[in-house]
Amino acid sequence: MGEPNLSTEVTEKLPSSNPTAKAFTLTSALWFAAATSFGMIGAGYLIAPDFLANIEYIHFGRVRPMHINAVLFGFVTPGLLAAAFYYFPRLLRTELFSHKLGVFSAIFWNITVAAGMIGISLGYTQGREYAELPWPVDIMVVISFSLVVLNILLTIRKREERVLYVSIWYTTAAIILTSVTYCLGNVIWKPDTGALVGIPDAILLWFYGHNIFGLLLTPMGLGVAYYVLPIATRSPLWSHSLSLIGFWSLIIVYTHIGTHHLLQVPVPTWLKTISIVDSVAMVIPVMIVLINLWYTIKGKLGEIHADIGAKFVLTGTIYYFFVNIQGSMMALPHVQRITHFNNWVVGHAHIGVLGFAGIMALGGLYFILPRITGKPLYSKFLADVQYWLVLIGVTGFAVVLTIVGLIQGNSWYNGEALYRTLPMIQPYYILRASLGAFIMLGAYIGLYNIIRSLYFNRGAAT
Ligand code: HEM
Numbered sequence: 001m002g003e004p005n006l007s008t009e010v011t012e013k014l015p016s017s018n019p020t021a022k023a024f025t026l027t028s029a030l031w032f033a034a035a036t037s038f039g040m041i042g043a044g045y046l047i048a049p050d051f052l053a054n055i056e057y058i059h060f061g062r063v064r065p066m067h068i069n070a071v072l073f074g075f076v077t078p079g080l081l082a083a084a085f086y087y088f089p090r091l092l093r094t095e096l097f098s099h100k101l102g103v104f105s106a107i108f109w110n111i112t113v114a115a116g117m118i119g120i121s122l123g124y125t126q127g128r129e130y131a132e133l134p135w136p137v138d139i140m141v142v143i144s145f146s147l148v149v150l151n152i153l154l155t156i157r158k159r160e161e162r163v164l165y166v167s168i169w170y171t172t173a174a175i176i177l178t179s180v181t182y183c184l185g186n187v188i189w190k191p192d193t194g195a196l197v198g199i200p201d202a203i204l205l206w207f208y209g210h211n212i213f214g215l216l217l218t219p220m221g222l223g224v225a226y227y228v229l230p231i232a233t234r235s236p237l238w239s240h241s242l243s244l245i246g247f248w249s250l251i252i253v254y255t256h257i258g259t260h261h262l263l264q265v266p267v268p269t270w271l272k273t274i275s276i277v278d279s280v281a282m283v284i285p286v287m288i289v290l291i292n293l294w295y296t297i298k299g300k301l302g303e304i305h306a307d308i309g310a311k312f313v314l315t316g317t318i319y320y321f322f323v324n325i326q327g328s329m330m331a332l333p334h335v336q337r338i339t340h341f342n343n344w345v346v347g348h349a350h351i352g353v354l355g356f357a358g359i360m361a362l363g364g365l366y367f368i369l370p371r372i373t374g375k376p377l378y379s380k381f382l383a384d385v386q387y388w389l390v391l392i393g394v395t396g397f398a399v400v401l402t403i404v405g406l407i408q409g410n411s412w413y414n415g416e417a418l419y420r421t422l423p424m425i426q427p428y429y430i431l432r433a434s435l436g437a438f439i440m441l442g443a444y445i446g447l448y449n450i451i452r453s454l455y456f457n458r459g460a461a462t
Pocket residue numbers: 129213214217218260261279280282283286323324325326327328329330331336339340341345348349350351352353356357
């Protein structure tokens with residue numbers, strides 16, 4: 001069985017213009033700026049609860065889900081999709097099935113996310129975490145995913161490369177599975193509530209909720225890493241067989257762990273046990289991927305350093321390592337007695353969704369930008385500045401939120417009254433907002449650099 005030709009030659013065979021990848025790149029950059037602005041407003045409320053108190057459209061209860069939905073569906077997923085729309089034609093040696101469909105899906109995607117933001121800000125929410133979007137927007141999300149599924153499946157059908165490289169497996173699985181789990185998790189057949197009743201609802205919600213991280217962001221992030229790192233270092237993948245073992249073990253293990261969000265809830269013990277065992281077993285698919293990628297780039301750190309896209313991606317793999325080791329620990333009931341219901345989990349969420357998946361998305365964007373425009377980046381310097389701002393911000397978040405989580409967890413475990421913990425954590429909230437300013441600044445610098453690179457770049461053609 002032949003192996004796909006993962007070398008730079010492949011990229012030269014097809015025209016560089018890729019309007020679909022460009023449209024999703026711009027989408028991601030725009031929503032990154034919007035999402036971090038919502039995050040900053042939320043962080044402001046946690047320092048001073050009457051900050052902007054009279055503006056109901058952006059009070060904490062609304063701006064928090066706006067922030068989360070904007071990062072998940074506005075910034076990270078479209079960023080990873082932009083890279084996928086670039087590497088699908090390359091890896092399959094064919095043009096994308098339809099760029100008209102691709103650009104239309106990007107426009108529809110933006111309308112969907114904007115409708116979700118407006119809906120939540122006007123107070124229309126179904127109130128379940130990661131499933132807050134109102135029912136009509138849920139339908140639009142499913143249509144958005146279906147348009148992408150259609151385009152990539154039809155591209156796969158007309159491919160000239162027989163062997164499917166692992167990035168194709170990961171991304172195709174992610175988009176198809178999310179189209180289904182989104183419907184299940186949002187209980188889409190009940191438009192009035194978008195929910196079941198009682199414990200079964202919690203189980204279903206977290207089956208879906210964890211699949212957003214485990215079966216959407218993770219496989220799509222890994223798809224980007226498996227594409228970018230071998231090409232940037234001009235090295236063949238260390239092991240194609242291992243890459244597929246990693247894929248299937250992720251699909252088998254990650255689908256069962258949602259109940260680790262409910263260890264403090266009266267769900268059946270057998271479900272909790274499965275979720276704990278599989279959470280610990282996650283170390284298998286994770287280490288398989290990391291060993292494969294890190295061996296691929298062994299001795300080639302110079303090449304990584306020279307390519308800002310690859311630099312983001314390598315950083316994303318390091319965060320992938322940390323978030324998973326941390327996650328496996330957090331699924332142990334004794335650890336969770338301290339870490340649950342407090343900022344430890346918010347720290348983990350930022351390490352995973354920003355440190356791993358978001359940084360991977362930025363890496364994909366910067367890797368493809370010169371290739372889809374046919375010109376060097378507008379400013380490599382600004383991209384480097386953004387790299388450091390985001391890296392300092394997210395690393396700071398990880399440290400600060402973990403400390404706050406330990407203070408809260410230990411206080412509550414020892415019977416301390418909640419209100420007495422508030423003065424203790426106030427300084428950390430101020431630090432968090434300051435670090436958030438780094439990330440937000442990085443997002444706006446990135447937006448400027450990406451718009452200049454896409455549309456107003458007089459750089460010499462490469
Ligand atoms: C080995 C892999 C992982 C394991 C075992 C794991 C485990 C966990 C556990 C046990 C929780 C619940 C904590 C609690 O409520 O007390 C959690 C929450 C969370 N995880 Fe992970 N995690 C893993 C990887 C990831 C990755 C890769 C991402 C992001 C792409 C991620 C994103 C999140 C988020 C956003 C939450 C917060 C959910 C909420 O709002 O309550 N996790 N994780």
